[in-house]
Structure formats: structure tokens, C-alpha cells
Amino acid sequence: MPEELAATAHQFEDLAQQHEADELGMWVFLGTEVMFFGGLFLGYTVYRHVYFGAFEAGSHLLDLLLGAVNTSVLIASSFTMALSVYAAQKGRKKTLITCLILTMILGSVFLGIKGVEYGQKFHHHLVPGYDFNPEGNFPAHMSLYFSFYFIMTGMHALHMIVGEGLLLVVLILAAKNRFTAAHHATVEVVGIYWHFVDIIWIFLFPLLYLIGGR
Amino acid sequence: MSSLTVDEAPQAASHVHYLNVKFGVKSWLFTTDHKRIALLYLASITFFFFVGGAAAVLMRLHLLTPGGLLVEPATYNKLFTVHGILMVFFFLIPAIPAVLGNFLVPMMIGARDLAFPKLNLLSWYVYILGGLFTLYAVVAGGVDTGWTFYTPYSSTYSNSHVIAAALGIFITGFSSILTGLNFIVTIHKMRAPGLTWFRLPLFIWAIYATSIIFILGTPVLAITIVLVALERLFHIGVFDPALGGDPILFQHMFWFYSHPAVYIMILPGMGVESELITCFSRKKIFGYKFVAMSSLGIALLGFLVWGHHMFVSGQSMYAGMVFSILSYLVAVPSAVKVFNWTATLYKGSISYDAPMLYALGFIGLFTMGGVTGMFLASLGVNVHVHDTYFVIAHFHYIMVGGMVMAYLGGIHFWWPKISGRMYPQGWARFAALVIFVGFNLTFFPQYILGFLGMPRRYAVYPAEFQVLNVMSSAGASILGVGYLIPLIYFIWSMRYGPVASANPWNAKGLEWQTPSPPPTENFEEIPVVTEEAYDYPVREAQVA
Numbered sequence A: 001m002p003e004e005l006a007a008t009a010h011q012f013e014d015l016a017q018q019h020e021a022d023e024l025g026m027w028v029f030l031g032t033e034v035m036f037f038g039g040l041f042l043g044y045t046v047y048r049h050v051y052f053g054a055f056e057a058g059s060h061l062l063d064l065l066l067g068a069v070n071t072s073v074l075i076a077s078s079f080t081m082a083l084s085v086y087a088a089q090k091g092r093k094k095t096l097i098t099c100l101i102l103t104m105i106l107g108s109v110f111l112g113i114k115g116v117e118y119g120q121k122f123h124h125h126l127v128p129g130y131d132f133n134p135e136g137n138f139p140a141h142m143s144l145y146f147s148f149y150f151i152m153t154g155m156h157a158l159h160m161i162v163g164e165g166l167l168l169v170v171l172i173l174a175a176k177n178r179f180t181a182a183h184h185a186t187v188e189v190v191g192i193y194w195h196f197v198d199i200i201w202i203f204l205f206p207l208l209y210l211i212g213g214r
Numbered sequence B: 001m002s003s004l005t006v007d008e009a010p011q012a013a014s015h016v017h018y019l020n021v022k023f024g025v026k027s028w029l030f031t032t033d034h035k036r037i038a039l040l041y042l043a044s045i046t047f048f049f050f051v052g053g054a055a056a057v058l059m060r061l062h063l064l065t066p067g068g069l070l071v072e073p074a075t076y077n078k079l080f081t082v083h084g085i086l087m088v089f090f091f092l093i094p095a096i097p098a099v100l101g102n103f104l105v106p107m108m109i110g111a112r113d114l115a116f117p118k119l120n121l122l123s124w125y126v127y128i129l130g131g132l133f134t135l136y137a138v139v140a141g142g143v144d145t146g147w148t149f150y151t152p153y154s155s156t157y158s159n160s161h162v163i164a165a166a167l168g169i170f171i172t173g174f175s176s177i178l179t180g181l182n183f184i185v186t187i188h189k190m191r192a193p194g195l196t197w198f199r200l201p202l203f204i205w206a207i208y209a210t211s212i213i214f215i216l217g218t219p220v221l222a223i224t225i226v227l228v229a230l231e232r233l234f235h236i237g238v239f240d241p242a243l244g245g246d247p248i249l250f251q252h253m254f255w256f257y258s259h260p261a262v263y264i265m266i267l268p269g270m271g272v273e274s275e276l277i278t279c280f281s282r283k284k285i286f287g288y289k290f291v292a293m294s295s296l297g298i299a300l301l302g303f304l305v306w307g308h309h310m311f312v313s314g315q316s317m318y319a320g321m322v323f324s325i326l327s328y329l330v331a332v333p334s335a336v337k338v339f340n341w342t343a344t345l346y347k348g349s350i351s352y353d354a355p356m357l358y359a360l361g362f363i364g365l366f367t368m369g370g371v372t373g374m375f376l377a378s379l380g381v382n383v384h385v386h387d388t389y390f391v392i393a394h395f396h397y398i399m400v401g402g403m404v405m406a407y408l409g410g411i412h413f414w415w416p417k418i419s420g421r422m423y424p425q426g427w428a429r430f431a432a433l434v435i436f437v438g439f440n441l442t443f444f445p446q447y448i449l450g451f452l453g454m455p456r457r458y459a460v461y462p463a464e465f466q467v468l469n470v471m472s473s474a475g476a477s478i479l480g481v482g483y484l485i486p487l488i489y490f491i492w493s494m495r496y497g498p499v500a501s502a503n504p505w506n507a508k509g510l511e512w513q514t515p516s517p518p519p520t521e522n523f524e525e526i527p528v529v530t531e532e533a534y535d536y537p538v539r540e541a542q543v544a
């Protein structure tokens, strides 16, 4: 299998070892991501505990419908991502490319809706540090809730944008016939990343949108 | 007799190796060879070490007189901040992992390179970028928050260049993360045939444990710094009590990383220590498994003791008690190591080559630093000496007496492998001695100063503390000279040093089975491992 040997980087013995290393590398990286977001979740938990009323009031100012739509969009993108990996394993190039494009579109839809939501917050003067002046009575320290809302969803969106970039790279490689049924670790690794970013949102949605029931 | 064997034949180093395979600046800046990247790190961390050291020299000069000799109090604040930031984030943390770890991990496990060579090069560029931000903060006017960046001073009130420095640390953190990730994957997946986990050199175990801390701790520091920067930029009140934030939360998050970071700074040194002690005692390490497991124990327990930095910060008394007890516990694995090193020395045939002098210095100084750490872990004593020079002396005994000694010992040990040249043994032994004396003269008086109540981070002090402060400053000047001597003879040796053989210390370990300097892919053929680590011949056979 000469083409297989060509794909193995010089530091590895064979392709199998390289694949294992790539996947372990991504899992270890996701370990760092868990700790990174963990710091944010810690801060969120502390202030939600101290200022529960303010967090509840802030949560009710979010657009639940857009949040729910976005959650389904993201879950759908996870599904198409899983299909991409499956197609790569079977060596079906056309399906792989279609599913990758679908995943990218769904990711962009998510980011677009998120952008609309951010726009609403600016419109309603709900942006701490820039323009925080909500209408009517609001509990003290509600700005803390919105600080965390923006930081947490912003960090998540940043990871989505990185994910879109990675998908683009995979798409180009797929179009160039770089993947075979035996050699597709890149697709798998990017897939793991994409699912992880989705899972972060699965935690963010209830924590930010559903405080105290709606 | 000395175990040193020097191969004088000039043709010995004429083989093609990683240093002469390519020449020119480009061949270095775009290299993916872990050995060359190690040398890039070596050059850059040496630079930061001497810049951070210069700040320390200025501080010690300033403290020669009670009223302060040299600088304004505000400038003094900036000096200790720069010293702390550069030494912690740009020297101590990357020192052994990024230099010796990068150079040795693939060779010790019989691999051709790390798992992700490009990521490895990227980590160096990330490190340099972070360094540039920090240097910019220094040149633009400095930072005065201390290396700990306590809020709300850092996030709200300080008028200095906090964001640039914080960004520098944030960026450099990713270099640690990439390095740790690379090591973990490499150690898991790329060991030579026959090299089981319990045949690994103890340096590898130490680096592995350190990498776990890199992976789990550094991201928490990253997000903490992001929050401080955001709060400073937008005034959003995450840590500012005036806006409902909690400054103690910052301290929890900061120390959740920065206590384990202490172990990032000492675990690799312990790994080097295990290698040196066995080699120069010509004896198998005593209790291999205990030493290996204690590294993991330190890495894990190290995550549970951060609160001992906050005994007087207003955390609950019960939390203080728990953190105090856990801090005692984390001393157990460290003590296991010290006792096992000592037991290894027992009845060994010890030779006092330069690396061994550093190793022996390490044991003494680290033990003193560790025992005074126990004083600090107990609640009552801590309150008495909190934020005094006692604390300064304690962690300098660990960081400088421990880590820097181990780092220098390691550099002296593997220099023949790195450069293919020997350095002058006499000068090296002399430097080790100068450093040991200078170190103790600098920092022992600080224990007494702290015990008497001199607080840290002050530009002035009462007149009765002058004698001890002058002693400390005098020691610092000796220490400074001690650090310059190796710099000179290492540079000298690269050109004029006698050519080193493949294994000048007759040491065990795969890295000594390949020529000095090694070829680009480390080994002609990937070795097969059939024996335990440190399989030195038993003493009787050697004496006879």
C-alpha cells in the first residue's frame, strides 16, 4: 500500500499509530476546553446563587423562541457532522462533501440567529459596559447576568467560528481526494470538536434561557 | 575516580547530526525537529531569565538601605511585578518541560519526534508572541499589580499596562497547553517496542504528570485572565465588588491554577533529579514505582490545596482547615521522593561531577523549602508570617533552590548530548558551589526577616532590618555571578569544548545509545527495550 505509507508522517510507525495519536490529541485538547469553560460555569454558578432573582429576571428577557430554534439547528448540524464521518469511513466522497456543506450551513444559520439575538440586546440597552439601561424596574446586578450571557455565548460563538474554519479545511481536503476509507482521521477529529462545541451549547441553553421556568 | 570519558578524536563528531544537517536562520525558524525547537526555547528562556534576574538585582540594590536606594516606590512595585511575571511564566514554567522535555522525551522513549512536530514549533512562536506582549507592557511603563493580578486592583484601579501583560500571559499559556498535549500523546502512543509504562525513565513520569497540570490548570488561568481583561475594558463587574462582583472568586480561580503551577515548576525538576541521582550513584533508583506514582500523586493532590494562599482572604474557617490538612497531605509524595533519592545514595558509588553537585544541592534546598512550606500550611503560623519575607524565602527555596538547581543540573548532564561538546568540569563545579553559597546567603536571611515581620512588596523597611537585608543583597550579587559563569563556559564549549562521546557519563537510558549530537531522527533504528530503567550493575561487581 504505497499511498498509505506516503500519508504517514515521518515520526510515526504506521497510519494506525498516527490516527490514534490524532484522536487522542483532540480528546486531550477537549479536556483543556472543559476546564476553560469550567471557569466560566463556576463564575456563573456563584453569581446565579448570590443574585438568583437578577439572573431569573435577566433570563426572562432573552428570546426563548430564537434560543430554542438555535438549539435544534445545532443538534441537526451534529447529525450531519456524524453523517460526514460515516461517509468518510465508507469512502463515499459525494455524501461526505454534501454533509460537510450542510453542517457548515447549519453552523452559519446558528451564528446568524445568534447575531440577531445580540442585535436585539443592543436595541434593548442590555449590553453591560457599553449600554446597560433596561426599561422599567429591574433587579440590581442584572447586568452581571448579561455579562455572563455575553461572555459565555460569545466564547461559544468563537468556538463555532473556529469550527467553521476547520470544516472548510476538511471540505477542501475532501474535494482534493485526500481522504480514503483507510485515511480519514482529520474528518473524525474535526467531528469530535464539532460535537463538543454543540454539547457546550446544550449546557448553555438551559442555564441561560430557562432559569426559574418560563 | 571520575566516570567522565572524553573522546578527543576530532572525527568523532563528523557524522551528520541535527545541528549540522542544515544551516542558516531559516533552517532554525522553520524547523520541526524537537531538538532544534528545544534549543530555540533554551535561547529564549535564558534571555527572559536574565531580564527577570536584572529586575531582581535592581530590587536587591534598592533594599540596601532602609529608605530605599534607587527607585521610587511605584517603580519598585513594577520591578517586583516584572520579576515575578517573567520568572514564573517565561522561565520557571517552560524551563525544564520546553527545553529538556522537548529535547529528551522522544529520545527517552525511542521515538523519532514528538507526535505533533508542527504544533511543537507553533508553541514556541506562541511563547515568543506572549513574551513580546509582556515586554511591551514593561517598556511602555510597566505593570504594578504583582504577578498575582489581584482584583479589583488589577481590573479597576491600577493605572499601569495590565491588559498587555495579562494578554502576554494568556497567550503564553497556550504554548504550555500545546506542549503538554504533545507530551501526553507522545508518551501514550509512541513508546518504543518493549518500553512499558514501568520501564519508563522517571523523568518521563515527571513530565507526564506536569503535562496533566498544563492541560487541566492552564485553561482556568486563561479564562480568569480573560475575565479580568474584559472587566478592565468594559467595566462589567465580574470581580469588582462595587458592581456586585466578588474579588475572592478571582483569588479562587487564580490559585486553582497557580498552586498546581507551583508543581509545574518543581515536578520536572524532580524528574531530572531522579535521573541524576541514579546515574551518579551508579545504582538503581530506590522504589521506582513509588517515585513514579508520587509524581502523579503530586499532580492530582496539587489541585486540591489552592486555598492555602487565602487563609487571610476571608474564606470560611472550615475551608481554611480543610485546605490546611490537604496541604499537609501533598507533602507526603514529595517526601517519598526525597527519602527515595536519599536511599538511592546510600551505599552507591557516588561521583561528584558537576551535574551531581547541583542534584545534591537540590535535595538540601528543596527539603528546606518543603519543610518551611509545612509551617505555612498550618493556619496559625500562616497568619503570623502571611505576606512576609518568610513566604518569599520559602518559595524561592523551592523555585530557585529546587527548580533552577535541577534545571542547571539537567543542562550540565545532557549538554554533551545536546551540543556534542564537554564543558570544563572544574569551572562547572566551581559555579555550582558559588550558586549554592550565593543562594543561601540571599534567601536564608529572608526567613529571619519574615519571621521578624518584614512584609513583602514594600520599597522601604525599618532600620533594624538593614543588616539582614544587606546580607541578602550581598548574596544576590554572588548568585548573579554564579549564574553568569555557566553561561560563559557553555558558549565557550560549543566551539572549543572537547568532543563528547555518545555516553560520557556511562548512563543508562535510550538517549545515551545514540551519537552525540543525535541524528535528526534520533536513532538509526528504533531500539527495542528489554530491561528495566536504571539497570546499573550491582555495586559488588563494580568494586571488584
Ligand SMILES: [Cu+2]
Pocket (backbone or CB within 6 Å): B258, B259, B262, B305, B306, B308, B309
Ligand atoms: Cu500553593
